[in-house]
Structures are given as structure tokens and as C-alpha cells.
Amino acid sequence: MAAQSPLIEMPLFPLASVLFPGGQLQLRIFEPRYLDLVRECSRYGTGFGVCLILEGQEVGAPAIPAAIGTIARITDFHRGEDGLLGIVAEGGPRFRVARSRVRSDGLLRGDAEVWPAEPEEVVPVEFALLQSILERLIETMAPQWRHAPRSAYDDASWVGFRLAELLPLDASEQQHMLELNDPVQRLAELRDILPRFQKP
Template identity: 50%
Template sequence: MPVTDNETLPLFPLHTVLLPGAPLGLRVFERRYLDLVAECGRSGQGFGICLILEGEETGEPAIPAAYGVEAQIEDFGSDRNGLLTLQVRGLRRFRVARTRVRDNGLLVGDVQWCDEAGVVPLQPQHAALATLLAELLDKVGGEYPDLGHATANLRQLEDASWVGWRLAELLPVTDEQRLALLQEDDPHRRLDRLLEWMDEEA
């Protein structure tokens, strides 16, 4: 697959999959992740979130999936127990070439950024998925209120990549299925897979 050169990225393995463009809330209390947040604050860079294949979110470093998504910190605060809370958003996909563990237990990856194609026009066979997404977003509201009344949002509904990621975010698919979509470079193929999974559930 097309990738850019390796770059070092601190990793935050989780029992969930972060998708490009999707928000995610985190609670941070382990020293290694507090150090990670401080490092990101100094550098202005993000960190990587990967699905855990083996292990747990706390304690010994877990074994992460080979694909993940860069997380950008958008906001932070604290919960009623005084723990640091983060609101992050998924940005770029990456593939982990190798990992190492720092002295503080933080997992760091040498990652290769996936080459994204930009806006990819929706194909006719996927038009029903855009309609479904519009209906879902109309119900959930949130970041996408009055979807049908905003020209920018209507353009997003014509973008195969955006439609695929938002459906993967909102539909009841498994984290393993979301990981499979992360590994797929072709936005149309991602939509094909979503259709296949929906047909299997029908």
C-alpha cells in the first residue's frame, strides 16, 4: 500500500477503534499516559490509538493492531474523581512498522502514514448508504444538525470516504470489523464491506 516514510508516534492501545474524523473521550490516569499528554502538549503533535489484540489497557504494555489512527487532542478537563479527561478526534490512518517500550512503560511506534486519496465521489451502487447515513445523522444530531440544509454537509454525503467512516462510526459493527475497514485503502471497497455486513445481518 502507498505510505510515507516512518515517523515516531507514541501509542495509546485501547479496546476500541478510533476512526478518521470520529470523536472519542478518554480518561487518563496512568503515569505513562500523563507523560504522553504532556509531550503532546509541548510538541503540538498527536498520538496513535490502536485496537488491543492481546493484553489490557492498564498494566503491562498491550500488543496493538498493526493499523491505527492518529488522535488529536481537542479539549481536556477532569472528572468528579479528579482524573484527567480528554476529547480527541481521529485524523490520519497509519501502519505500525515496529514498536518499542520506553522506561516509563509507554509504547512507541515507528509508523508509516497511509496515503489518502482525498475526496472520492460516491458510486451509484452506494447511494442508498448515503441516504441511510443522512437518516442516522438526522436522528443522532450532535455534530451534524440539519444535515440536509447545509451545502457543505451535502457535499460530504457525496464523498465515499466520509460516508464510509461515518457509517462505520454509527452502525453497530464490531471493533474487529472497524479494524478491517482501517486496513482497506479503497473507500469504495469499504462501502462494499459495509453492505456485505448489513446483508448478513438482514
């Protein structure tokens, strides 16, 4: 049996949406606990954990987050016209929270096991339709991916994660896609969901 990865401690940011590895997250920060989180991550060059909210809200009392999430690293800052701090973060590895606690300021912190990256697998030929659909979605909805190398479209993990964030899945379906550990199984499940989105 493989040895368990050591736990790392990090601040958690529960959100009403799922962040996937390689995905981009834009946030407006105004609560003091999250301003502290941004300061900490900037000072130490560390990331924070993004987890889907299972119960509660993004603001106010601490929400109950899903155990499996994605580490986000801040890549850019800006100050909005409303004076609020805006950040752009990129999704890194996934993790599973072993235990969590709420600090006195309401910030959630967790001890988490970081998951290794998925093995690289080429998209099997039977999923070529998914590659075409992803190209169309990126053209209309996701300009940040328009210059992705052609090789990205051959990577089963990349294609699956990008489709899971761009297709109109509900949050629980996105969370399920995040938690799957087999990139080809993820593609198969996404293919099976597609008929739902086709116009009659």
C-alpha cells in the same frame, strides 16, 4: 515503485476500539504513562497513535496493538467530577507501525509510516441507501455530525468511515474497514453487512 514515506516516531495508545480518520475520541486519563503522553502531545503540538488492542487490556501491562491505526490530535481538555483528566481527540491520518518498543514507564512508542489521505471519490449512485442510513444514524446517535455539510455525504471516504464507527460492527470488522484503502470497496462491504442489522 513509489518511495516509502519516512518513518515518524510517536507514542501509541492501544484501545479496545477503533478510531477512524475524522472521528472523535473521548478518553479519561489516569495512568501516569498516559498523563505523560498527554503532556508531551500538548507541549509539542503532536499527535499520538491509536491502535486496536489485539491482546491484553487498556490498563496494566502493555497491550499488543494492531499495526495499522489512526493518529489522534487532542482538541480539548477537561477535569471530570472524579478529578480525572478528560481529553477529546480527533482522528487524522492512518499509519502502519514498522517497529515498536516499550519504555521503562510502560508507554508504547512506535516508528510509523503515515498513509496519505484516500483519494476523494463521489459516492456511487448504487450506494445511495448508505447515505440515507448514515443520516438516520447521525440524527439518533451522533449529534457532533448533525451540522456536517451536505457535501460530506457525497464523499465516499467520509460516509464509509462514519458508517464503520456508528454501525454495530465488532472491533475486528472495524479494524478491517480501517485497513481498506479503496473507499468504494469499503461502501460495498458495508452494504453487504447491512442485512445482519435489519429486524426480521
